[in-house]
Each structure stands twice: as structure tokens, then as C-alpha cells.
Amino acid sequence: MTSTIDETHNPDLQSWVGSANGHIDFPIQNLPLGVFSVGSKGPHIGVAIGDSVLDLHGVANAGLLDSHWTLALSLGCLNAWFAHGPDDSASLRRRLSELLSQESNRAKVEPHLVGRERVTMHLPCTIGDYTDFYVGIHHATNVGKQFRPDNPLLPNYKYVPIGYHGRASSVRVSGHQVVRPKGQRKPPDADVPDYGPSRRLDYELELGIFIGRGNELGSPIPIGDAGGHIAGYCLLNDWSARDLQAWEYQPLGPFLAKNFLTSISPWVVSPEALAPFRRAMPLRPEGDPDPLPYLWDECDQQAGGLGIGLEVSLQTSAMRDAGMAPHQLSKGEAAAAMYWSAAQIVAHHSSNGCNLQPGDLIGTGTLSTSSRDGLGSLLEISQGGKAPIELPSGEQRSFLEDGDELILAARCEAEGAVTIGFGSCTGKVVPAN
Amino acid sequence: MTSTIDETHNPDLQSWVGSANGHIDFPIQNLPLGVFSVGSKGPHIGVAIGDSVLDLHGVANAGLLDSHWTLALSLGCLNAWFAHGPDDSASLRRRLSELLSQESNRAKVEPHLVGRERVTMHLPCTIGDYTDFYVGIHHATNVGKQFRPDNPLLPNYKYVPIGYHGRASSVRVSGHQVVRPKGQRKPPDADVPDYGPSRRLDYELELGIFIGRGNELGSPIPIGDAGGHIAGYCLLNDWSARDLQAWEYQPLGPFLAKNFLTSISPWVVSPEALAPFRRAMPLRPEGDPDPLPYLWDECDQQAGGLGIGLEVSLQTSAMRDAGMAPHQLSKGEAAAAMYWSAAQIVAHHSSNGCNLQPGDLIGTGTLSTSSRDGLGSLLEISQGGKAPIELPSGEQRSFLEDGDELILAARCEAEGAVTIGFGSCTGKVVPAN
Structure with missing residues (x-):
């Protein structure tokens, strides 16, 4: 099973998160998941985008993602999300790519962005073995x-x-x-x-x-x-x-x-x-x-x-x-x-x-x-x-x-x-x- | 640190649980902990006594044990209880020995006994490593x-x-x-x-x-x-x-x-x-x-x-x-x-x-x-x-x-x-x- 190249990989795709465009690690073509906290808030699941982190706990609970994903994306580690498997992983990627590229989504999504310099990162998962x-x-x-x-x-x-x-x-x-x-x-x-x-x-x-x-x-x-x-x-x-x-x-x-x-x-x-x-x-x-x-x-x-x-x-x-x-x-x-x-x-x-x-x-x-x-x-x-x-x-x-x-x-x-x-x-x- | 021999080891100590006295594995001098369920009830922490299991979830919630232990003993695995350490472990043993030997405790404790042939045993702990x-x-x-x-x-x-x-x-x-x-x-x-x-x-x-x-x-x-x-x-x-x-x-x-x-x-x-x-x-x-x-x-x-x-x-x-x-x-x-x-x-x-x-x-x-x-x-x-x-x-x-x-x-x-x-x-x- 190998993932295919689709619109999410389009080199012309730009994000309304300005720091993402040309970012050395985290342009909109990457969208890696991690677990972060800000002060006493969290740990939450987030996605790195440019110099920011998008809080998926917030985005999911605002109804911007498939409701079947909300429980797994609201936890403090990625284990339950990872259990969803590759189809949901690819779907989430496509959805995040839309949310972070289309200007029409900006007003709903932007409140859930946090500056990466403010976050403390945690282990992404509870590692069983x-x-x-x-x-x-x-x-x-x-x-x-x-x-x-x-x-x-x-x-x-x-x-x-x-x-x-x-x-x-x-x-x-x-x-x-x-x-x-x-x-x-x-x-x-x-x-x-x-x-x-x-x-x-x-x-x-x-x-x-x-x-x-x-x-x-x-x-x-x-x-x-x-x-x-x-x-x-x-x-x-x-x-x-x-x-x-x-x-x-x-x-x-x-x-x-x-x-x-x-x-x-x-x-x-x-x-x-x-x-x-x-x-x-x-x-x-x-x-x-x-x-x-x-x-x-x-x-x-x-x-x-x-x-x-x-x-x-x-x-x-x-x-x-x-x-x-x-x-x-x-x-x-x-x-x-x-x-x-x-x-x-x-x-x-x-x-x-x-x-x-x-x-x-x-x-x-x-x-x-x-x-x-x-x-x-x-x-x-x-x-x-x-x-x-x-x-x-x-x-x-x-x-x-x-x-x-x-x-x-x-x-x-x-x-x-x-x-x-x-x-x-x-x-x-x-x-x- | 080696445990000492005390009243709980007294060879003359008998339990009012009849099958415990002379039991090949589980006389009152043993009192091992495990995790069991009965049908859809459980998993609960229990102690083996003769041919029975004493449900510690029930015993703790009936107020028969130190209230500081109730949370850890009400879970479906022993990890949190094990974290209590050796002093609480020894105290629980002494208390269980009393409860299962003194006839005066029988009426309060006996409702929490289950026949061992009825239980399904589980792993005692969530094993991290x-x-x-x-x-x-x-x-x-x-x-x-x-x-x-x-x-x-x-x-x-x-x-x-x-x-x-x-x-x-x-x-x-x-x-x-x-x-x-x-x-x-x-x-x-x-x-x-x-x-x-x-x-x-x-x-x-x-x-x-x-x-x-x-x-x-x-x-x-x-x-x-x-x-x-x-x-x-x-x-x-x-x-x-x-x-x-x-x-x-x-x-x-x-x-x-x-x-x-x-x-x-x-x-x-x-x-x-x-x-x-x-x-x-x-x-x-x-x-x-x-x-x-x-x-x-x-x-x-x-x-x-x-x-x-x-x-x-x-x-x-x-x-x-x-x-x-x-x-x-x-x-x-x-x-x-x-x-x-x-x-x-x-x-x-x-x-x-x-x-x-x-x-x-x-x-x-x-x-x-x-x-x-x-x-x-x-x-x-x-x-x-x-x-x-x-x-x-x-x-x-x-x-x-x-x-x-x-x-x-x-x-x-x-x-x-x-x-x-x-x-x-x-x-x-x-x-x-």
C-alpha cells in the first residue's frame, strides 16, 4: 500500500498561514501530527503548519471535521487516532489541506492556531512497545x-x-x-x-x-x-x-x-x-x-x-x-x-x-x-x-x-x-x- | 527490605471461608491479589481465598478498608495499587487477614465472595514493559x-x-x-x-x-x-x-x-x-x-x-x-x-x-x-x-x-x-x- 500523489501535494498550494509558505519544515504539503500543551491547556493533538500549531481538539469540537473523528482527536495522545487507519489518515490530510489553504475557512480556523514558540511538545503516543x-x-x-x-x-x-x-x-x-x-x-x-x-x-x-x-x-x-x-x-x-x-x-x-x-x-x-x-x-x-x-x-x-x-x-x-x-x-x-x-x-x-x-x-x-x-x-x-x-x-x-x-x-x-x-x-x- | 513474619503467618490462623483451611494454594496465610470478572461484571481486583475470590472492589466500597485505598482498589488492574508501595501492601494483608479470619466480620464480608470456578481471570496489570x-x-x-x-x-x-x-x-x-x-x-x-x-x-x-x-x-x-x-x-x-x-x-x-x-x-x-x-x-x-x-x-x-x-x-x-x-x-x-x-x-x-x-x-x-x-x-x-x-x-x-x-x-x-x-x-x- 503506497499513498498516491494528489492535490494536497500540489507545489502551487499555498496556506493563508503566511509562515507556512516556503517554511523549511512545515509547509502545507507536510501537515504532521503531534501532541502539545500551552501552559495548563492540553495536552491536545495538533498539526504543525509553518510557525504555528493548529489545535485539532478545538477544530474537531468546532464541527469542522468529520464527526466520527472527534473522539479520537480530542484525546491527549494519538493512539486512538492511529487506530483509525490509513483511509481516515488520508481523509484528515485532505480536509486539513482545504481548511488551511482556502481563504473562506480562515475565520473559522484561525482562532485554533497557536504560535509554535508557545507550545510544549509531548510524546505523540503512549508507547506500548x-x-x-x-x-x-x-x-x-x-x-x-x-x-x-x-x-x-x-x-x-x-x-x-x-x-x-x-x-x-x-x-x-x-x-x-x-x-x-x-x-x-x-x-x-x-x-x-x-x-x-x-x-x-x-x-x-x-x-x-x-x-x-x-x-x-x-x-x-x-x-x-x-x-x-x-x-x-x-x-x-x-x-x-x-x-x-x-x-x-x-x-x-x-x-x-x-x-x-x-x-x-x-x-x-x-x-x-x-x-x-x-x-x-x-x-x-x-x-x-x-x-x-x-x-x-x-x-x-x-x-x-x-x-x-x-x-x-x-x-x-x-x-x-x-x-x-x-x-x-x-x-x-x-x-x-x-x-x-x-x-x-x-x-x-x-x-x-x-x-x-x-x-x-x-x-x-x-x-x-x-x-x-x-x-x-x-x-x-x-x-x-x-x-x-x-x-x-x-x-x-x-x-x-x-x-x-x-x-x-x-x-x-x-x-x-x-x-x-x-x-x-x-x-x-x-x-x- | 525484607518482610517480617507476623500474625498473618500464624499457622494456627483459620478462615471462616472453610475451603481455605488446608487449601493447597490459597490458605489465609497467602492472600494473593489478581484481577477477575464474573460474566459482564468486572474486571475487579480480588484476593484468592480457598476456592473463592473476595471482590476487593466491593469490600473497599462497602467501607471495610482504609478509605485512602478505595480508588486504587476499585480499578480494573493492579497498577495504581502497586504504586502504593510496601507499607500499604502489608497493611492491606493484615486487614484482609482480620476480615477473613474473625467470625465477627463474616456477615459484612461474605456477600463479596465469588466461587473461583465462576470467575474469568485477567492480566493483573497493564504491563508497560x-x-x-x-x-x-x-x-x-x-x-x-x-x-x-x-x-x-x-x-x-x-x-x-x-x-x-x-x-x-x-x-x-x-x-x-x-x-x-x-x-x-x-x-x-x-x-x-x-x-x-x-x-x-x-x-x-x-x-x-x-x-x-x-x-x-x-x-x-x-x-x-x-x-x-x-x-x-x-x-x-x-x-x-x-x-x-x-x-x-x-x-x-x-x-x-x-x-x-x-x-x-x-x-x-x-x-x-x-x-x-x-x-x-x-x-x-x-x-x-x-x-x-x-x-x-x-x-x-x-x-x-x-x-x-x-x-x-x-x-x-x-x-x-x-x-x-x-x-x-x-x-x-x-x-x-x-x-x-x-x-x-x-x-x-x-x-x-x-x-x-x-x-x-x-x-x-x-x-x-x-x-x-x-x-x-x-x-x-x-x-x-x-x-x-x-x-x-x-x-x-x-x-x-x-x-x-x-x-x-x-x-x-x-x-x-x-x-x-x-x-x-x-x-x-x-x-x-
């Missing part, structure tokens, strides 16, 4: 090389979209502080571990996928239907303590190295908004196996690639004090990084009967490209700490220091389409408690 | 031997209580059917995997630990406080598809091999009820390292062992048809299996700042003893399928077949104490969809 995948093949190769230079990818990688469960309770919205975690650290030259603050704190650049309609326990989602179970996308930072990870992860996988915090950007960009930026999945290199039938769908092969540009920047305390802008660490693209599509992720996750629920969050895994300037973690950029990077401030970094702020951003560009963005996903490191 | 540990050292050794005969335990095992995140959405209460999962299977002699029903479906005998009071993100729970964050215990079956697991689990751990279903027994046995059955943690063998300071607590060493007897039985379709009783597969004990205590599990889980929340579920990992007749999975009992077991029906089993019903049970016995039980945790395997 959070799963993290590992579909970034260049990341898997780069990390694998540090352990197994001759054989970086394990034999299952090109058959199985590898994933594991993460911690739902510690997912936070962009801006939440990153308390440096403590844990067991055992450097290779030490005889025994000790417990203390992580010395190798890192980020991982990922996309987040929100589940829309769920499935019953015991009933897999066929690959051809999988796209229709995706409510939207966000940026995701899978903060990682590499020293804790190296010591704890065998045999059952990462645990405390990851579950101290996961940050996501607050706006959920819909599959409909991404329609102009879809492309074919990259051709598998000669010799790679075809996906097994339960992971193979011709439409998905043709349009499962996400043309989402990704960018990571770092600003240290010293840079902030000196008024220096954040320094770009990498610039890449989701489609160039993902060996498996979002639909393949969803189909695989449910292929054993595991039930996905509206509002569940899935991370793609770190999205590094094959290029040196498209790497999605410091582990890769600094080659495990062996090659620290130089910052414009004259500082060096192998891993994150206290006071460092990390900024993820995503933007979609395509010929004939208006550029849209995700907004940012940020986090600043503070010392261990 | 489910984590599975691996603290059964004999299980870890037995499984490790199948892969690494000379070096079964990895170097981190005696320092790190190994754990990983599981799937909360697919936890179900005892009795839920086990749909045989499909997935990728690659036998060692096959060149490529295929997708189909698991051929090596297994169970894992575990205890479940429910979190009571939680902790804030970024604030670890000190080991000395960890016991006070535990609301209670249940039986847990970590159903496992060994063929899926062997192929998928590297490098990030088990995923689809586990998340198709996890079953738990419906009654939450409180730390207070277990007080008479606590004992010292087993002495670490000569040469094993001491726990790191953040995992070391003298009280926990003295009383962190759980004297809970564990038993697994199997009944095949043929046995059922022939009227044959379930066949005992194993009989062991939690204290003899656990290298790390429940308090160490909780302290470790939060040691990096990860926030635990009321109603979160933690599995201990498979609890095998060092004895051949105390093994907690078919993988161990059949030595990976090489040594099928003979059943009284003349059938053989290496792994579970369709129609097999698996029954976990737990019972605590100690000199001078009344024996209490957990009730059973069952599941019957049905064919793949």
Missing part, C-alpha cells in the same frame, strides 16, 4: 568490522530483518536531557569490571516508525498490507553507552547500554506526506539472496525506499559559549542506508503472530550511508575511538562529553515537490548523578 | 554447553545479571492458547532458511516479578531499597521457538523466537506472603567474584533466596483422551536455581537510570536446578533434541507437539509455616495458522 531494528546495512558492516574484520555481516543479515525489543518507559520527546548513564565498564586491559559513568557515550541516528492499526495476536500482517499499518515517521536517537554495551551484550543483546533514554522528534510525518519522496528500494548487490516470499512485495520494491535526507550536528559547551553554530557530523539519506523497507520491518515483526498495537514505536536502526560523511554514530565516525574528530572549536571528540548537544534533522526533497522536514530531535548531555 | 533476565545459572550453563562445551558461561555472567527486553503486548494470562509460531528456520545442514511453523517449540519455567513503586528516569534504585519496589511474584512461561531463535539471535538477542506469547499465572503472591520461605542466597562457589558494591546488600544475601518449589507437567492429546494425568517433567526450586536475587535484578535494571514503573513485569529467566530432574526447558531435558523423553502414553517428546498442554506450578513449604501455592500457569499448543 518499542522495538529497535538493525536495517542499516552500512552501519551493521562498519560495526561488524570492528569485531570481525574479515566477516563483518553475520550469515542471517540478508535473510532476517534483525531487530530486538527496546524499553518503552524511557522514550522521551526531543529536548529531554541526557543523564550520562552509569554501568559496568570493563576495558579490554582490565581484569574485572567496575561500576561508574559511561566513558563512551554515543548517539545513533535512526528513523522511528509509528504503528497505526494493529493486528491480533497470532495473525501476521501480510507484506502487501504492511504499509497500511504505518501511521507515520519521526527521527529517533538511540543513545548508546558503548562501554556498557561491549561488556553486557552477550549472549542476549544490548540492554542497559540503551534503555537509559531514547529521544524522538515530536512531529509524526505521515506516509501520505512522504508519497512524493518514495523511490525504489536499492537493488540488492549481485549474489545477495532475494527476500523470502513473506517479505517480498513488488509494490514495496518499487516504492519502499524513503527519500529522507538525514543530518547530524554537534554543539559543545565551548562552541555554545563562543557563539559558534553546531558542527555537521554527517549528512546522509534513509533510502541509501536501509537494506530492508519499513513494510518489510512490519511484516517481519508480526510474521510469528506477534501483535503490534496502535502507537507502538519501531526504530530502523542506525542509518549510515556507504560514504565517510554519511555515518550515523560516533562509534563509526571515530572508528571506535581510534580516530577522534576535530571540531571547529579546536576540541576533539571520540564520544560525547558532558555539555554536548546533539541535533538530528531530516528533510525530504524531490523534483517537482515542495520540500518538507521533520523538525529536529535534540538532546544535551548532563553529568551522571 | 516486560524484561526477561537470565539468572538461572544452571540453565545458562546447560544451554551454553550446547554451543561451547569447554566454556559454557560467558565471562560477564558472574558480574552482570544478564537481561534483555521482551514484548509486553503478547503477555497473556494462564490458559491462553499457544498458536505455534511461524518463522525463519535454517537447520545446520540447509543452505538457506525457509519460512514455516516452528519445529522446535519449547517452554521455559520462570518466575515473574511485578514492580510496585517505580523510580524516576535517571535515578537508580539502591540495592538496599530494591525489595521495597517489588509488588509480588507469579509463574511465567517464556514460550520459545528454538529453531527461530538459533537463526535470528545474533547479534542482538532473541526476538521473534519469544515474542509470540508469554504466559503468566493470574495471582500475584506478595513479598509478605513469602516471608516464611526466604533463605540465604546460595554461597558463591570458591573463586567466583563478589557482586560489585551496587549489587551487594548484606540483608539480601541473608534472605534473598526464594524457597519456592517449582514443578512442570505435560499432558499430550493422547494422554488426555486416555484419561491419563499430566506427566511430571521436572521438580526444582527457585533458590537453588538463581545466581542473582530479585533485589539484585531490580537494582541492576535501574542502575543506569532506567525507569521502572508500577506493573512492569520482569522474568527471572529459566530456573533449572543442578539436578537432571530439575531442568526448566525441553531444550535441556532432551539435550537439544538428541535425547527425547518417553511419556507414560508411550509417546516421545523432544519439543512440544500440537495438542500438548504444559502446566507450571509453584508451592512454598517451610517448617512451622502453612504451605502456600501460586496456582497454575497453563497453555495448550494449537497448530500454526
Whole structure:
């Protein structure tokens, strides 16, 4: 199921919300949903438009939307709305596009606009379960090389979209502080571990996928239907303590190295908004196996690639004090990084009967490209700490220091389409408690 | 924090609920909480007493309990009650013990009793996150031997209580059917995997630990406080598809091999009820390292062992048809299996700042003893399928077949104490969809 391009994507479409026209992230062609509050009012569901947020609680209760949507859009999280599924999602998008473009609607709608600088953003959903995948093949190769230079990818990688469960309770919205975690650290030259603050704190650049309609326990989602179970996308930072990870992860996988915090950007960009930026999945290199039938769908092969540009920047305390802008660490693209599509992720996750629920969050895994300037973690950029990077401030970094702020951003560009963005996903490191 | 023995444990204490006196699982010395419904009434919180359930929604609203508890005890799940913490938990136990023992209370309380055969049990909590540990050292050794005969335990095992995140959405209460999962299977002699029903479906005998009071993100729970964050215990079956697991689990751990279903027994046995059955943690063998300071607590060493007897039985379709009783597969004990205590599990889980929340579920990992007749999975009992077991029906089993019903049970016995039980945790395997 792939969304089609319609009038809502028309590059000539303008909004009467002036700041939306030419907006770097939120023109009228985007219309991402999120959850916000203003002072003690809210949390309400809203849509980002230019420098404003349109309060859908207000718009729905004013009778401007389909009355069947009012209950779900009046709640303080998006779970119930996401359960409505892709047809209602597309209908809401069309209706919001009308309301925000037609001058005739302005008087009724404008009272429900709030300046974005006034709002506090919240998690878009109550996240029942959070799963993290590992579909970034260049990341898997780069990390694998540090352990197994001759054989970086394990034999299952090109058959199985590898994933594991993460911690739902510690997912936070962009801006939440990153308390440096403590844990067991055992450097290779030490005889025994000790417990203390992580010395190798890192980020991982990922996309987040929100589940829309769920499935019953015991009933897999066929690959051809999988796209229709995706409510939207966000940026995701899978903060990682590499020293804790190296010591704890065998045999059952990462645990405390990851579950101290996961940050996501607050706006959920819909599959409909991404329609102009879809492309074919990259051709598998000669010799790679075809996906097994339960992971193979011709439409998905043709349009499962996400043309989402990704960018990571770092600003240290010293840079902030000196008024220096954040320094770009990498610039890449989701489609160039993902060996498996979002639909393949969803189909695989449910292929054993595991039930996905509206509002569940899935991370793609770190999205590094094959290029040196498209790497999605410091582990890769600094080659495990062996090659620290130089910052414009004259500082060096192998891993994150206290006071460092990390900024993820995503933007979609395509010929004939208006550029849209995700907004940012940020986090600043503070010392261990 | 260890609960003390008081009047509620008095072996001479009798209930006016006749079936409770001498009851195999639920005498008045137990008083586990659960969530039940009767027809369209409920779900309500109740306490198991003999062959009955006492409806705490009714008892609280009749003014028979502390009024500060009424709200939390009137809900359809135990999360809010568990957040009350250990002092209220102990007070409720004392009050219920009075109400159910003193004849003077009978007239007021008896109208709120329901026959247990009439109730449908539900999950005790809305489970926010489910984590599975691996603290059964004999299980870890037995499984490790199948892969690494000379070096079964990895170097981190005696320092790190190994754990990983599981799937909360697919936890179900005892009795839920086990749909045989499909997935990728690659036998060692096959060149490529295929997708189909698991051929090596297994169970894992575990205890479940429910979190009571939680902790804030970024604030670890000190080991000395960890016991006070535990609301209670249940039986847990970590159903496992060994063929899926062997192929998928590297490098990030088990995923689809586990998340198709996890079953738990419906009654939450409180730390207070277990007080008479606590004992010292087993002495670490000569040469094993001491726990790191953040995992070391003298009280926990003295009383962190759980004297809970564990038993697994199997009944095949043929046995059922022939009227044959379930066949005992194993009989062991939690204290003899656990290298790390429940308090160490909780302290470790939060040691990096990860926030635990009321109603979160933690599995201990498979609890095998060092004895051949105390093994907690078919993988161990059949030595990976090489040594099928003979059943009284003349059938053989290496792994579970369709129609097999698996029954976990737990019972605590100690000199001078009344024996209490957990009730059973069952599941019957049905064919793949």
C-alpha cells in the first residue's frame, strides 16, 4: 500500500498561514501530527503548519471535521487516532489541506492556531512497545568490522530483518536531557569490571516508525498490507553507552547500554506526506539472496525506499559559549542506508503472530550511508575511538562529553515537490548523578 | 527490605471461608491479589481465598478498608495499587487477614465472595514493559554447553545479571492458547532458511516479578531499597521457538523466537506472603567474584533466596483422551536455581537510570536446578533434541507437539509455616495458522 500523489501535494498550494509558505519544515504539503500543551491547556493533538500549531481538539469540537473523528482527536495522545487507519489518515490530510489553504475557512480556523514558540511538545503516543531494528546495512558492516574484520555481516543479515525489543518507559520527546548513564565498564586491559559513568557515550541516528492499526495476536500482517499499518515517521536517537554495551551484550543483546533514554522528534510525518519522496528500494548487490516470499512485495520494491535526507550536528559547551553554530557530523539519506523497507520491518515483526498495537514505536536502526560523511554514530565516525574528530572549536571528540548537544534533522526533497522536514530531535548531555 | 513474619503467618490462623483451611494454594496465610470478572461484571481486583475470590472492589466500597485505598482498589488492574508501595501492601494483608479470619466480620464480608470456578481471570496489570533476565545459572550453563562445551558461561555472567527486553503486548494470562509460531528456520545442514511453523517449540519455567513503586528516569534504585519496589511474584512461561531463535539471535538477542506469547499465572503472591520461605542466597562457589558494591546488600544475601518449589507437567492429546494425568517433567526450586536475587535484578535494571514503573513485569529467566530432574526447558531435558523423553502414553517428546498442554506450578513449604501455592500457569499448543 503506497499513498498516491494528489492535490494536497500540489507545489502551487499555498496556506493563508503566511509562515507556512516556503517554511523549511512545515509547509502545507507536510501537515504532521503531534501532541502539545500551552501552559495548563492540553495536552491536545495538533498539526504543525509553518510557525504555528493548529489545535485539532478545538477544530474537531468546532464541527469542522468529520464527526466520527472527534473522539479520537480530542484525546491527549494519538493512539486512538492511529487506530483509525490509513483511509481516515488520508481523509484528515485532505480536509486539513482545504481548511488551511482556502481563504473562506480562515475565520473559522484561525482562532485554533497557536504560535509554535508557545507550545510544549509531548510524546505523540503512549508507547506500548518499542522495538529497535538493525536495517542499516552500512552501519551493521562498519560495526561488524570492528569485531570481525574479515566477516563483518553475520550469515542471517540478508535473510532476517534483525531487530530486538527496546524499553518503552524511557522514550522521551526531543529536548529531554541526557543523564550520562552509569554501568559496568570493563576495558579490554582490565581484569574485572567496575561500576561508574559511561566513558563512551554515543548517539545513533535512526528513523522511528509509528504503528497505526494493529493486528491480533497470532495473525501476521501480510507484506502487501504492511504499509497500511504505518501511521507515520519521526527521527529517533538511540543513545548508546558503548562501554556498557561491549561488556553486557552477550549472549542476549544490548540492554542497559540503551534503555537509559531514547529521544524522538515530536512531529509524526505521515506516509501520505512522504508519497512524493518514495523511490525504489536499492537493488540488492549481485549474489545477495532475494527476500523470502513473506517479505517480498513488488509494490514495496518499487516504492519502499524513503527519500529522507538525514543530518547530524554537534554543539559543545565551548562552541555554545563562543557563539559558534553546531558542527555537521554527517549528512546522509534513509533510502541509501536501509537494506530492508519499513513494510518489510512490519511484516517481519508480526510474521510469528506477534501483535503490534496502535502507537507502538519501531526504530530502523542506525542509518549510515556507504560514504565517510554519511555515518550515523560516533562509534563509526571515530572508528571506535581510534580516530577522534576535530571540531571547529579546536576540541576533539571520540564520544560525547558532558555539555554536548546533539541535533538530528531530516528533510525530504524531490523534483517537482515542495520540500518538507521533520523538525529536529535534540538532546544535551548532563553529568551522571 | 525484607518482610517480617507476623500474625498473618500464624499457622494456627483459620478462615471462616472453610475451603481455605488446608487449601493447597490459597490458605489465609497467602492472600494473593489478581484481577477477575464474573460474566459482564468486572474486571475487579480480588484476593484468592480457598476456592473463592473476595471482590476487593466491593469490600473497599462497602467501607471495610482504609478509605485512602478505595480508588486504587476499585480499578480494573493492579497498577495504581502497586504504586502504593510496601507499607500499604502489608497493611492491606493484615486487614484482609482480620476480615477473613474473625467470625465477627463474616456477615459484612461474605456477600463479596465469588466461587473461583465462576470467575474469568485477567492480566493483573497493564504491563508497560516486560524484561526477561537470565539468572538461572544452571540453565545458562546447560544451554551454553550446547554451543561451547569447554566454556559454557560467558565471562560477564558472574558480574552482570544478564537481561534483555521482551514484548509486553503478547503477555497473556494462564490458559491462553499457544498458536505455534511461524518463522525463519535454517537447520545446520540447509543452505538457506525457509519460512514455516516452528519445529522446535519449547517452554521455559520462570518466575515473574511485578514492580510496585517505580523510580524516576535517571535515578537508580539502591540495592538496599530494591525489595521495597517489588509488588509480588507469579509463574511465567517464556514460550520459545528454538529453531527461530538459533537463526535470528545474533547479534542482538532473541526476538521473534519469544515474542509470540508469554504466559503468566493470574495471582500475584506478595513479598509478605513469602516471608516464611526466604533463605540465604546460595554461597558463591570458591573463586567466583563478589557482586560489585551496587549489587551487594548484606540483608539480601541473608534472605534473598526464594524457597519456592517449582514443578512442570505435560499432558499430550493422547494422554488426555486416555484419561491419563499430566506427566511430571521436572521438580526444582527457585533458590537453588538463581545466581542473582530479585533485589539484585531490580537494582541492576535501574542502575543506569532506567525507569521502572508500577506493573512492569520482569522474568527471572529459566530456573533449572543442578539436578537432571530439575531442568526448566525441553531444550535441556532432551539435550537439544538428541535425547527425547518417553511419556507414560508411550509417546516421545523432544519439543512440544500440537495438542500438548504444559502446566507450571509453584508451592512454598517451610517448617512451622502453612504451605502456600501460586496456582497454575497453563497453555495448550494449537497448530500454526
